[in-house]
Amino acid sequence: MMAAAKTPLEDIVESLGPRLSSKGQTYLISDTKTFSETFTSWSDFNKKVPSAVIKIHTVGDALETVLWLTSNSVPFVIKAGGHGNFCTIGKEGVIIDLSNMKRVTLHEDSVTVEAGILTDELISTLYPQGRCVVSGGCGGVGVSGSCLAGGLGPLIGLHGLISDNILSARVITAAGELIEVSKTKNPDLFWALRGAGMRFGFVVELTFRTYPLSTLGSDDGSIWEMTLMWGEEQLEDLVEALNGLGWTKGEAMGYFGFVHVKEKESDKISPVCLAILHYFGPTSAAEEYFKPLLSLSPFHALSPPPQAQPVRIPYNLINALQVPSQKHGGFKSLFGVGVQRLSVPGMRKIWDRYTQFVSTNPDAYQSAVLVELFSVEKVREVGRKDDTAFPHRDVNIWALPQLWYNDPSTEPAATKFGNEVRKMLQDEDFGSGGKVKAYVNFNRGDESIIDTYGSKERVARLQELKKEWDPRSLFGDLVPSLK
Ligand SMILES: Cc1cc2nc3c(=O)[nH]c(=O)nc-3n(C[C@H](O)[C@H](O)[C@H](O)COP(=O)(O)OP(=O)(O)OC[C@H]3O[C@@H](n4cnc5c(N)ncnc54)[C@H](O)[C@@H]3O)c2cc1C
Structure with missing residues (x-):
């Protein structure tokens, strides 16, 4: 009896393999265990197992791979x-893994990177050269x-969004062409790339504007940082103080929220209010700016100990405190939503719900509710001159209920908690007029396309461009879909 012909996927190693560069590799995935051990990702929520993973090394590999697929x-x-959370595909497909595509080319006031580079890798390559770039708040x-x-x-308060600092990109399109995209080359696609970029093609290279470290307000590339914790009895005063700061100064930014920490002597977990503050300027200016918070007597009794004294850290360590939250594995998801201000009674309600959720689901103690506080003046100023597909320049504060649990049976309670807190954040007191402002990178996956891209007009423009550049929806058919 003749053996059945192999499907293209079964034949991928023999068929695609020889077309890749010497270091490019194609791995067939035989079972979930091998996949989970070899190819980790931040969250196991929603995670599927593909038929193969293709680890590419060069732009040439990327092109060959897209053409073959x-x-x-x-x-x-x-x-x-x-x-x-949505970078996943089942047995019907494959993952193109960029973890070996990280080349960096420095120019006088810009940098070109391959698409696999991580945030801290870019920061630490630029720092010794006396340069910095607008990048995310989490190194991994x-x-x-x-x-x-x-x-x-x-750094968005100083220089606009990360995407506002893209000067150009090289993109593999659905037609299998490698094209340049910038203000002058394929400008419509350049508009879409900066806000909805993963839906239009395979971005293999990006060039970003860089800035001298002196834009961080110090001679030595150092910044001011402080981590503080308070008990719930100060919650109302804290929220008042945070609102009072106004967050219109690009030099100041911070994260505030509710987390659980383990006590020093035992494994007992306790909820606390946490703030991580950064200031790009002299220590005296930082202490003056943050005085309303610093004067609220934080305590230092819990482990890990918060810094008792404000310190200056080299800028390349700015994301160091976020390391625990970027750990791969476990079930995690975000229910992000944009708000205009923090409601004092609203934050108390969220605290109550959060502490109740963790006390009844201790497996989820690493869950948190955080808010990101930056000045958005610069983001708005850039947007007035140069519109992009990013829709939510009007949002003042991004609020992030983050679920994290290890036992899949916690899922229903966790989802209920995430939904409820997201709903609370839409209360009138948070100032978003009952509207959901969803940032696609912080989405849970059930947000509507209008909530994600802000208006019917913007969605219509994106849909038109999708038809033009990716009519078969090969790239980034994320939730919510543009179709
Ligand atoms: C702990 C944590 C901290 C975060 N902090 C921030 C933050 O400070 N600022 C912020 O804006 N966001 C932040 N996010 C959200 C984060 O930016 C998004 O989750 C983002 O999609 C992650 O990018 P990634 O490359 O790590 O993930 P991936 O899962 O690898 O990619 C995310 C999506 O982009 C697509 N994609 C990736 N690379 C390309 C490419 N080259 N071409 C085309 N499509 C591509 C993928 O297919 C996938 O759909 C954070 C998320 C977490 C979990």
């Missing part, structure tokens, strides 16, 4: 830093994944 009608997803997150959706991060 499209000509064999094999669906695929592109994985950069692996922090997206992929530069391309974060910037293509818009890109929030510590």
Whole structure:
């Protein structure tokens, strides 16, 4: 009896392998265990097992891979830093893994990177050269994944969104062509790339504007940082103080929220209010600016101990405190939503719900509710001159209920909690007029396309461009879909 002919996917190693560069590799995935052990990602939520993973090394590999996959009608997803919940595909398809595509080319006031580079890798390559770049607030997150959706991060108050700082990109299109995209080359696609970029093509290279470290307000590339914790009895005063700061100064940014920490002597977990503050300027100016918070007597009794004294840290360590939250594995998801201000009674309600959720589901103690506080003046100023597909320049504060649990049976309670807190954040007191403002990078996956891209007009323009550039929806058919 004749053996059945192999499907293209079964034949991928023999068929695609020889077309890749010497270091490019194609791995067939035989079972879930091998996949989970070899190819980790930030969250196991929603995670599927593909038929193969293709680890590419060069732009040439990327092009060969896309041509092979499209000509064999094999669906695929592109994985950069692996922090997206929807960067997943089942047995019907493959993952293109960019973890070996990280070349960096420095220019006088810009930098060109391959699409697999991670945030901290880029920061630490530029820092010794006396340069910095607008990038995300978490070192392990992929530069391309974060910037293509818009890109929030510590320096947006000084220089605009990450995507506002893209000068050009090289993109493999659905037609299998490698093209340049910039203000002057394919400008419509350039508009779409900066906010909805993962939906239009395979971005293989990006060029970003860089800045001298002196824009961080110090001679030595250092910045001011402080981590503080308070008990719930100060919650109302804290929220008042945070609102009072106004966050219109590009030099100041911070994260505030509710987390659980383990006590020093035992494994007992306790909820606390946490703030991580950064200031790009002299210590005296930082202490003056943050006085309303610093004067609220934080305590230092819990482990890990918060810094008792403010310190100056080299800028390349700005994301160091976020390391625990970027750890791969476990079930995690975000229910992000944009708000205009923090409601004092609203934050108390969220605290109550959060502490109740963790006390009844201790497996989920690493869950958190965080808000990101930056000045958005610059983001708005840039947007007035140069519109991009990023829709939510009007949002003042991004609020992030983050679920994290290890036992899949916690899922229903966790989802209920995430939904409820997201709903609370839409209360009138938070100032968003009952509207959901969803940033695609912080989405849970059930947000509508209008909530994600802000208006019917913007969605219509994106849909038109999708028809033009990716009519078969080969790239980034994320939720919510543009179709
Ligand atoms: C702990 C944590 C911290 C975060 N901090 C920030 C932050 O500070 N600022 C911020 O803006 N966001 C932040 N995010 C959100 C993050 O930017 C998104 O999850 C982003 O999609 C992750 O990018 P990635 O490359 O790591 O993930 P991936 O899962 O690899 O990619 C995400 C999506 O982009 C697509 N994609 C990736 N690379 C390409 C490419 N080269 N061409 C085309 N499509 C591509 C993927 O197919 C996938 O759909 C954070 C997320 C987490 C989990």
